[in-house]
Amino acid sequence: MPASRRPQTRCSMQRGQHVQSVLRFFGSEFAGFLVPIAGQSNIGRDAVRPKDRQHDRIIGGGERKRSARVTGFGRSLQQNSRGRDIALKQTMDTRLLPLILGRDATQISKIKHSLEFQLHNFGRISGVEYGIAAIDIALWDLLGKACGQPLYRLLGGAYADELEVYASLMRYGNVDDVVKATRRALDRGYRYIKLHEIGLDEIRAAVKACAGKAKVMIDVNCPWTVPEALAIAKELQDLDLYWFEEPVWPPENYLGLARVRQQGLHRIAAGENAGSLHDFMSMISAGAISRPR
Numbered sequence: 001m002p003a004s005r006r007p008q009t010r011c012s013m014q015r016g017q018h019v020q021s022v023l024r025f026f027g028s029e030f031a032g033f034l035v036p037i038a039g040q041s042n043i044g045r046d047a048v049r050p051k052d053r054q055h056d057r058i059i060g061g062g063e064r065k066r067s068a069r070v071t072g073f074g075r076s077l078q079q080n081s082r083g084r085d086i087a088l089k090q091t092m093d094t095r096l097l098p099l100i101l102g103r104d105a106t107q108i109s110k111i112k113h114s115l116e117f118q119l120h121n122f123g124r125i126s127g128v129e130y131g132i133a134a135i136d137i138a139l140w141d142l143l144g145k146a147c148g149q150p151l152y153r154l155l156g157g158a159y160a161d162e163l164e165v166y167a168s169l170m171r172y173g174n175v176d177d178v179v180k181a182t183r184r185a186l187d188r189g190y191r192y193i194k195l196h197e198i199g200l201d202e203i204r205a206a207v208k209a210c211a212g213k214a215k216v217m218i219d220v221n222c223p224w225t226v227p228e229a230l231a232i233a234k235e236l237q238d239l240d241l242y243w244f245e246e247p248v249w250p251p252e253n254y255l256g257l258a259r260v261r262q263q264g265l266h267r268i269a270a271g272e273n274a275g276s277l278h279d280f281m282s283m284i285s286a287g288a289i290s291r292p293r
Helices: 086-099 108-118 127-147 175-187 200-210 226-235 254-262 277-285
Strands: 021-025 030-036 057-059 069-075 192-195 215-219 268-270
Touching: 069 127, 086 108, 086 127, 108 127, 175 192, 175 200, 192 200, 200 215, 226 254, 254 268, 254 277
Parallel strands: 192 215
Antiparallel strands: 021 030, 021 057, 030 069
């Protein structure tokens, strides 16, 4: 893009501007952070007071500027939670949010590191980490809005103009429904389809429906022991799956997952249960995955 047409990055959020408020919606599935654009807020942890039960708004004390504000939003929802996630809300209310009020909102990496370091005894893959993720996302969203730029541009720019996408289907558990869902995805133009079936009949039926039209990958969500996964992988070897995701329980059994990969029958994918970069490093070091997810 010519320099004359390239969007200018003028960031109105400067170092030293603090997290002034925390907005929590729907049981802390969303965490938002309000930061004043001009001037610094004077926030003390002991000045926090709750207001409004349904949409809690915690505001720090001190004189508040009436300048323009920027709001960043982050979302975190624990697996199998629907609607209000009370456990996550309590974790954020009591453990996380008190530690960030008054912090410099531009110090995103520093805030994330300090939260993880201070609270690591509560688990490296836990509600604490889900809450930290919401805070991290919200602060990055805030930075992008303050700069008037999408995050991909702030992080170095787009690598590609277009990306292939796949249809991720539910687990139906019967041949008729999985074939119907697969055909709907094909009719909508998808050329990559991910199944969550664990039954061989359902998997084979979907692959047959996609023949010559789309690639199929399966994500089975860690249901099998290593010997079971090895046996299932052999049963599926003639299907030319695009990848075979998380066949082994528990998900952190990287050496067991590596044994399935060493069969050489499928590209093995995993990672959605990883809690940090170090988990991916461990998977790769163990030779457990072909495709990080």
